[in-house]
Amino acid sequence: MAGKVVLLNFWPSPFGLRVKIALAEKGIKYEYKEEDLKNKSPLLLEMNPINKQIPVLIHNGKPVCESLIIVQYIDEVWNNKSSLLPSDPYQRAQARFWADFVDKKVYVASRKVWRPKREEQEEGKKEFLETLKTMEGELGDKPYFGGETFGYVDISLIPFYSWFHAYKVLDNINIEAECPKIITWAKRCPQKETVAKNFPEQKMVYEFVAQSMKK
Numbered sequence: 688m689a690g691k692v693v694l695l696n697f698w699p700s701p702f703g704l705r706v707k708i709a710l711a712e713k714g715i716k717y718e719y720k721e722e723d724l725k726n727k728s729p730l731l732l733e734m735n736p737i738n739k740q741i742p743v744l745i746h747n748g749k750p751v752c753e754s755l756i757i758v759q760y761i762d763e764v765w766n767n768k769s770s771l772l773p774s775d776p777y778q779r780a781q782a783r784f785w786a787d788f789v790d791k792k793v794y795v796a797s798r799k800v801w802r803p804k805r806e807e808q809e810e811g812k813k814e815f816l817e818t819l820k821t822m823e824g825e826l827g828d829k830p831y832f833g834g835e836t837f838g839y840v841d842i843s844l845i846p847f848y849s850w851f852h853a854y855k856v857l858d859n860i861n862i863e864a865e866c867p868k869i870i871t872w873a874k875r876c877p878q879k880e881t882v883a884k885n886f887p888e889q890k891m892v893y894e895f896v897a898q899s900m901k902k
Contacts, residue, residue, distance in 0.1 A: 692717035693745040695731050697724050698887060699895050701794075701846030702754035703742040708842050709758045711881035713765040755786055758842055772839045785825055785832065786843035793818040793847065800858050801900065812860055819866045826872055837879060841872075845882060848873040852889035853896040 694710070694717050696703035710717055722731055722741050734743045734750035744751045744760065751760045762771040773779045796818045799811025822844065826832055832840035851873070854860040863870045877883045 690747040691745075693720060694718070695720050695722055695728075695734065695743040695745070696741050697722050699849075699892050700741060701849065704846035704849065704885060704887070705754045705842050706742045706744060706757050706761070707885040708845070708882055709761045709771060711885055712771060712837075712842075713761055713768050715761070715765055755790065755843060758839065762839070769836070770838075771842065773833060778833075782833065782839045785822070785840045788818075789822070789840075789843045789847075793822065793844070797847065797850070797854070800854065800860070808858070812858065815854075815860070816862070816865050819862065819869050823866050823868045826868055828868075830875060831872070837876065837882075841876060845873060845876045848876070849887050849889055849892050850896070853893040856893055857897060857900065 692710070692715055694703070694706060696706070696719065698721060720728070720730070722728060724741070727739060731741065731743060732739055734745055735741075735752045738752060740752070742752075742754055742757060744757045746760075746764070751757050758771065772782055793815070796811060796814040800808060800815055802808055802811060825840075829835075831837045832844075851862050851870075854862065877886055
């Protein structure tokens, strides 16, 4: 389906990165608009009046919000290229389960790492690594979460790899030592051009996080 496509995003966001990778996988051309989250644009407030958050995909003037919903929308609308979700209903349900796990468990645990109290930070580190080990168990010895093909679950998790350097430097979390299979997988994903050309430099993300923590 053709039409004008616009993405409202903030560059370090792993959620926005999901959408960028999905668009690249489908070969969709779009207009990119960077948002200042401290001074949100009238367009963002108009397109996402409920949550007022990025990312927002605007397709022919109509907004789609929430990153995983956007990725599913992209997959369904531009279905002329290989699907991001499995065709089998059960496998598709499983992929949605694990993507949901990334949001509700992995991301939530990662946020606890930066809580003000030391004991909460330590609890967050433990929980974060446990969630990654759970994902590692689901990955097994497969090259990608869906098997031989890069897909929906990979898109849901790989953007957080851009933050791993910040976790290591700022919080002394050695994910490579604790979850070696996840790191092997994470290094494999950027071998795909659709991932590599959209991935922010880890050092830039680290500098952004460090500055944010100082504030």
